[in-house]
Each structure stands twice: as structure tokens, then as C-alpha cells.
Amino acid sequence: MEPVLWVRGRMMPLVRDDVDTDQIMPKQFLSRVERDGFGEFVFHEWRRDPEFVFNDPRFSGARILVAGSNFGSGSSREHAVWGLQQYGFDAVVAPSFSDIFTGNCAQAGVVPAVVPPELCRSLQAAAERDPDSGVELDLTTMRVMWTGGSGTFHLDDQVREVLLHGLDDVALVLGQLDVITQYERARPAWMPHLDVSVVPGAAVGPDAGTTP
Amino acid sequence: MGKTLAQKLWEQHLVDRIRGRDLLYIDLHLVHELSPQAFGGLDIRGLPVRRPAATVATMDHNVPTGDRSAPLRDPLAAAQLDLLRRNCATHGVPLFGLGSHRQGIVHVLGPETGLTRPGITVACGDSHTATHGALGALAFGIGTSQVEQVLATQCLLVNPLRQLAVEVDGALPVGVTPKDLALTVVRLLGFGGATGYAVEYRGAAVRALSVEGRLTLCNMSAEAGARVGLIAPDDTTLAYVRERRFAPIDEAWREAERDWRALRTDGDAAFDRVVSLRADEIEPTVTWGTTPAMSVPVGGRVPKPEESPNGNQAEQALDYMGLVGGERIVDLRLDRVFIGSCTNSRIEDLRMAANVLDGRKVAHGVKAMVVPGSVPVKIQAEQEGLDEVFRRAGFEWREPGCSLCLGMNEDVAERGERIASTSNRNFEGRQGAGARTHLVSPAMAAAAAVTGHFVDVREV
Ligand code: SF4
Numbered sequence: 100m101e102p103v104l105w106v107r108g109r110m111m112p113l114v115r116d117d118v119d120t121d122q123i124m125p126k127q128f129l130s131r132v133e134r135d136g137f138g139e140f141v142f143h144e145w146r147r148d149p150e151f152v153f154n155d156p157r158f159s160g161a162r163i164l165v166a167g168s169n170f171g172s173g174s175s176r177e178h179a180v181w182g183l184q185q186y187g188f189d190a191v192v193a194p195s196f197s198d199i200f201t202g203n204c205a206q207a208g209v210v211p212a213v214v215p216p217e218l219c220r221s222l223q224a225a226a227e228r229d230p231d232s233g234v235e236l237d238l239t240t241m242r243v244m245w246t247g248g249s250g251t252f253h254l255d256d257q258v259r260e261v262l263l264h265g266l267d268d269v270a271l272v273l274g275q276l277d278v279i280t281q282y283e284r285a286r287p288a289w290m291p292h293l294d295v296s297v298v299p300g301a302a303v304g305p306d307a308g309t310t311p
Numbered sequence: 312m313g314k315t316l317a318q319k320l321w322e323q324h325l326v327d328r329i330r331g332r333d334l335l336y337i338d339l340h341l342v343h344e345l346s347p348q349a350f351g352g353l354d355i356r357g358l359p360v361r362r363p364a365a366t367v368a369t370m371d372h373n374v375p376t377g378d379r380s381a382p383l384r385d386p387l388a389a390a391q392l393d394l395l396r397r398n399c400a401t402h403g404v405p406l407f408g409l410g411s412h413r414q415g416i417v418h419v420l421g422p423e424t425g426l427t428r429p430g431i432t433v434a435c436g437d438s439h440t441a442t443h444g445a446l447g448a449l450a451f452g453i454g455t456s457q458v459e460q461v462l463a464t465q466c467l468l469v470n471p472l473r474q475l476a477v478e479v480d481g482a483l484p485v486g487v488t489p490k491d492l493a494l495t496v497v498r499l500l501g502f503g504g505a506t507g508y509a510v511e512y513r514g515a516a517v518r519a520l521s522v523e524g525r526l527t528l529c530n531m532s533a534e535a536g537a538r539v540g541l542i543a544p545d546d547t548t549l550a551y552v553r554e555r556r557f558a559p560i561d562e563a564w565r566e567a568e569r570d571w572r573a574l575r576t577d578g579d580a581a582f583d584r585v586v587s588l589r590a591d592e593i594e595p596t597v598t599w600g601t602t603p604a605m606s607v608p609v610g611g612r613v614p615k616p617e618e619s620p621n622g623n624q625a626e627q628a629l630d631y632m633g634l635v636g637g638e639r640i641v642d643l644r645l646d647r648v649f650i651g652s653c654t655n656s657r658i659e660d661l662r663m664a665a666n667v668l669d670g671r672k673v674a675h676g677v678k679a680m681v682v683p684g685s686v687p688v689k690i691q692a693e694q695e696g697l698d699e700v701f702r703r704a705g706f707e708w709r710e711p712g713c714s715l716c717l718g719m720n721e722d723v724a725e726r727g728e729r730i731a732s733t734s735n736r737n738f739e740g741r742q743g744a745g746a747r748t749h750l751v752s753p754a755m756a757a758a759a760a761v762t763g764h765f766v767d768v769r770e771v
Pocket of ligand 1: 418735
């Protein structure tokens with residue numbers, strides 16, 4: 100993943116708390132087995148409403164979504180983050196996020212910037228006043244700057260570390276395989292473990308599970 | 312100073328610290344059809360699944376619950392299931408797929424097979440993984456990238472969690488179920504109110520719950536925003552696990568039992584937060600809005616926007632739900648009733664509902680369905696004759712899966728329909744675009760099915 104040192108661009112205000120991932124990426128698109136092409140399905144249902152902010156041409160091309168508290172709650176579907184990113188967002192700014200959504204953002208390289216509710220409202224108001232004005236989030240200084248003000252945002256330390264260095268978690272952990280192997284040797288015998296060859300009802304192969 | 316149960320399990324599974332995060336070993340990795348991108352990631356890296364024998368797959372989210380002898384009607388679903396079959400075959404991962412006599416919702420399958428057991432860590436690409444904590448396991452819901460991480464390394468990089476105790480004293484009144492307790496806890500903590508916490512459920516009322524009731528309670532930790540919810544194992548837990556098909560036996564059982572009996576929070580452990588409630592005061596509960604925390608006792612009224620802490624949000628929720636506020640809950644008429652989901656699709660849930668339905672009929676105009684959580688649940692229910700009770704009452708008796716909990720398969724509710732549902736989420740569009748979900752217990756769902764509107768199950 101590419102390191103993310105800063106994000107800048109225009110904002111889109113989404114004035115609503117508790118936006119859950121069922122809204123961001125409705126279930127009918129989770130059947131897709133690809134990792135791309137989710138952008139067009141973001142907020143699929145809400146976009147049927149012509150008044151919904153995603154349909155407001157003033158905000159088209161915005162790269163930073165300024166949302167309400169507990170954003171990304173509910174289902175763990177990473178497709179929600181992929182969708183936002185593929186739609187064009189590099190960051191979401193909100194007073195709070197769900198844990199799993201925050202983690203999913205880090206994995207995809209999207210910045211889940213936490214700001215106090217007042218600051219969030221100021222940003223939304225600034226976007227409403229002048230949709231062409233931009234905002235910048237600097238991950239090195241943790242400053243948020245926009246035409247008309249500046250402040251600080253918060254990122255979970257580890258999320259920041261992943262973003263700033265463009266860390267690939269899988270590669271990172273693979274680097275510790277020796278330690279993992281050592282740990283595995285000391286596991287007690289009663290840990291769950293399925294021996295496929297002797298387990299009735301489980302199958303391995305293209306016909307898996309077709310015999311009762 | 313002492314430690315909480317979650318902290319102890321955390322330490323026992325700590326493999327390493329990497330750049331500020333803890334690397335935890337995962338003892339059991341549960342997989343379903345919705346994360347094909349994780350296997351795709353492995354393939355790109357050219358990696359095998361590190362421990363196929365500690366990885367178990369099933370099919371639940373996207374499976375049909377009607378006639379299974381016919382080919383799947385949805386080509387995308389068929390392709391997704393096929394891909395899971397192929398991925399499991401390539402990587403040697405055991406699969407309890409469609410047609411297997413253990414297929415079921417991933418959070419029903421784990422505990423019921425005995426693969427989920429006290430003292431282990433569990434990961435699954437699903438936010439309701441906290442369910443497994445009911446047995447005293449440390450269980451994490453994860454996203455697709457982390458599924459790839461666990462497949463590749465059998466470990467998970469995580470941030471430490473804060474510790475929250477939910478103390479439930481007293482006893483649940485007759486007719487009040489674990490689901491009502493879960494909904495009440497979520498209302499108390501708030502939607503997302505336990506974000507960043509591991510929740511341990513404690514107290515006499517929790518101890519008194521069966522394992523199935525505990526599964527229902529831990530399941531809805533996700534609605535409070537908690538990734539982890541758990542209950543210390545006790546005699547009830549051990550008796551439950553012992554009977555399971557893949558539970559440890561002989562010397563392994565004896566060793567395990569010794570370990571499990573020591574799994575509890577120390578008397579002098581400090582929680583970051585403690586929330587207490589009295590079980591005696593809990594009533595059958597119904598949600599009225601579009602987050603699981605928006606609920607009231609069945610005897611109450613839908614709140615008016617000005618009575619809610621967040622009036623704007625309440626207004627949006629009421630608008631979606633086709634309500635204005637002030638309506639009596641018992642006056643809400645229903646179009647549909649759904650009994651199922653990883654919250655309430657186990658045998659005790661079905662018994663509870665059947666008990667209410669016995670000798671009664673579903674009200675005119677109400678579509679009602681039961682979707683057992685797994686094939687074993689379905690078989691046991693049929694052996695007990697519950698399917699007959701449901702059918703006679705006018706319920707559809709279907710094949711196991713997530714079904715109308717999220718409406719990915721053909722079980723979808725229609726726009727404007729009002730539903731009494733035993734699932735865990737009442738988000739907009741969750742059960743179908745424009746569909747209006749009210750979350751309740753299986754007993755309350757059955758009572759609502761019979762009367763055609765909500766009713767206090769204790770009065771039916
Ligand atoms: S039953 Fe519902 S909540 Fe549970 S795993 Fe399936 S879709 Fe998720």
C-alpha cells in the first residue's frame with residue numbers, strides 16, 4: 100500500500116449520525132467476488148432520493164466525506180470502505196467510527212479522521228457555504244486546515260502508523276513466522292482442530308458437502 | 312492487581328508485539344461465502360492457508376432457504392458459493408456447505424459442533440462473532456483484509472480493548488427472554504456505546520441463562536459496538552460443550568476442564584466501566600426505530616421526536632418506519648414475521664415460539680416464516696414435532712441460513728412491509744428496501760404472528 104501522508108480535496112457533508120454499512124454498501128452487492136467496481140453502488144438506496152447529498156452536483160468530485168458520529172456501524176463488510184474509496188473518497192471525517200470500520204479503512208488506505216462534533220459541524224458548514232473550498236488533513240502534524248479555520252484531528256495511533264508507512268499487515272505478520280511457529284508448538288491438545296479425513300459431514304473438494 | 316477474563320485470554324494468546332499492536336493467535340477461524348476476496352489475496356501472494364484444520368467454512372449468508380434440490384436461481388450467488396467450494400478444496404479447508412448435515416449460520420455452527428469452546432480465540436469475517444464469547448471464548452469480528460491475515464498467518468494484529476462489565480442482578484421475570492435482556496442492554500449502552508470495549512456479562516441473571524440464552528446476549532454485543540462480548544465458563548458451559556460432536560475427549564477433556572475452571576475475572580480486577588441493571592425490571596421489548604438501541608417495553612409507546620435525545624435522528628427513523636411518534640406499540644399491525652438469524656434460531660428459540668403458537672393460527676394477511684439456524688437445529692426441531700406446530704399455525708418451515716436477517720437470498724421483504732423479526736438489526740433496508748423491521752424475541756414474534764399486531768406475550 101502507498102503511504103498516506105496527507106489528504107486534500109473538496110468536502111461532501113453527510114449530516115447524519117449512526118450511518119451503518121448496510122446503507123453504505125447494501126447487501127445485494129456483497130455477492131460480487133471482485134474487489135473493485137463497488138464505487139457506483141455506494142449508498143445505492145439513499146441515492147434514489149434526488150435530495151440526497153450524493154446527487155448534489157455542487158459536491159461531485161469531493162474527496163473527503165464529512166459525516167456524523169458512529170459512522171460505519173453495523174456489519175463488518177469491508178465492501179463499504181472499498182465502495183467509498185472507489186467512489187473517490189480518500190478520507191472520512193466524523194466524531195466517531197465503529198471499530199471494525201476504522202480497521203477496514205486502515206487496510207484500504209482511507210483515512211478515518213476523528214474530530215470533535217463542533218469541528219465536524221464547522222467543516223460541514225464550510226462545505227455548504229463554499230463547496231469549492233478545500234480541506235487538508237496532514238497525517239504528520241495531525242492538523243486539519245480549511246478556508247476559514249484549522250484544528251486537530253485524531254487517528255488511532257496504529258491506524259496512523261499503518262497509513263503513514265503504507266504498511267501491509269499480512270506482510271508484517273509474515274515477518275514473524277518463527278515466533279508464531281514457536282507459539283504453536285506450545286498449544287494445548289484440546290484446541291479446536293478438524294481432521295478432515297475423519298470428519299463426517301465436512302468435505303474438501305469441488306463437490307464439498309453435496310452428500311448428506 | 313487482578314485481571315479480567317478478557318485480559319487473561321488476551322495474554323494467553325499474545326504471540327508478539329509488532330509496531331504498537333498486539334499479535335494474537337487465533338485458535339479457530341470460521342469462514343463463510345462473503346469473503347472470497349480474502350482467498351483471492353492469498354492467491355496473489357502465492358500463500359497457502361496456514362492452518363486449514365483450524366479453519367472451518369460454511370455457507371449461510373447467500374444460500375436459498377427453499378427447495379434445495381433445484382439449482383440456484385441467482386447466478387451471482389451460485390458463483391460465490393462455487394468459489395468458496397473451490398477455495399476450500401484448493402486450501403484443504405473443511406467445508407460444511409450446502410447439502411452437508413452440519414451446514415448452518417456460522418455463529419450457530421461453531422458452538423453447536425463443539426469447535427467453539429472456552430478459553431480459545433475465534434475470528435470470523437462477520438460482526439456478530441462476539442456470539443462465541445458466550446462459551447468463554449475471546450471472539451473477534453473482522454473485515455475481509457483481516458480474514459486474509461488470519462488465513463495466511465493464523466494470527467490477528469489488534470489494538471488492546473478497554474474493559475466493560477455489564478452486571479445483571481436479579482432474575483428475568485417469567486415471559487421475559489434473553490433477547491429482551493440483550494435489547495435492554497443495547498438501549499442502555501447505546502448504539503455504538505461500547506465501541507472499543509470488550510464486554511463481560513456478569514451477575515446472577517447471566518449465570519442463570521442457558522448457553523443458548525447466553526449466545527443471544529453475546530450476539531448483540533455487536534449492536535452496542537463491542538467487538539468482543541463474553542461470559543465466564545461455568546458448569547452450564549461445561550455441560551453444554553461436553554455433549555458436542557467435536558468436543559475434546561478423554562485426557563484432552565480432563566486437561567481442558569482444568570483450564571476452563573480457572574477462567575474467570577479476578578475479584579480485584581478493575582474494569583474501565585461498569586454498567587449495572589436489574590433483570591426483574593426488564594420487560595418484553597420491541598424496537599421502534601432504525602437502530603437496535605431504539606426500543607421500548609411492549610406496554611409503551613413509540614417516542615415522539617422531541618422526547619428523544621437526538622430529535623433529528625428520531626424523526627428520520629420514524630419517517631422511515633412510517634410512524635409519527637406516540638403510537639402504542641400494541642397498535643402496530645404487522646405484514647410479516649421472521650423467526651431466525653444467529654440471534655434467535657437455536658432449538659430453545661424455536662421451542663419458545665412453538666410454545667406460543669401451539670393450537671393457534673397466524674393472523675389473516677400475515678406472512679410468517681421460520682428459518683432454523685442450522686441443519687442439526689432443523690433436524691432436532693423436526694424430531695420434537697416443532698415443524699408441525701409451525702406449519703399448522705401457518706408458518707413456512709424453511710432450510711437453514713441467514714435468510715431474511717439480511718435478505719441477500721430470495722427471502723426479501725417488500726417496501727413498506729412491517730415485520731416482527733427475531734434478528735439483530737433494524738437498519739433501513741436491512742430486510743429489503745423500504746421494509747420496516749421491529750426486533751423482538753421469538754416468543755413475542757410468535758405472539759405477534761397470531762394476533763397480527765404486537766402484544767405482550769404474557770397476556771396471550
Ligand atoms: S444471521 Fe444475520 S447477523 Fe447473523 S451472521 Fe447471518 S446475516 Fe449476519
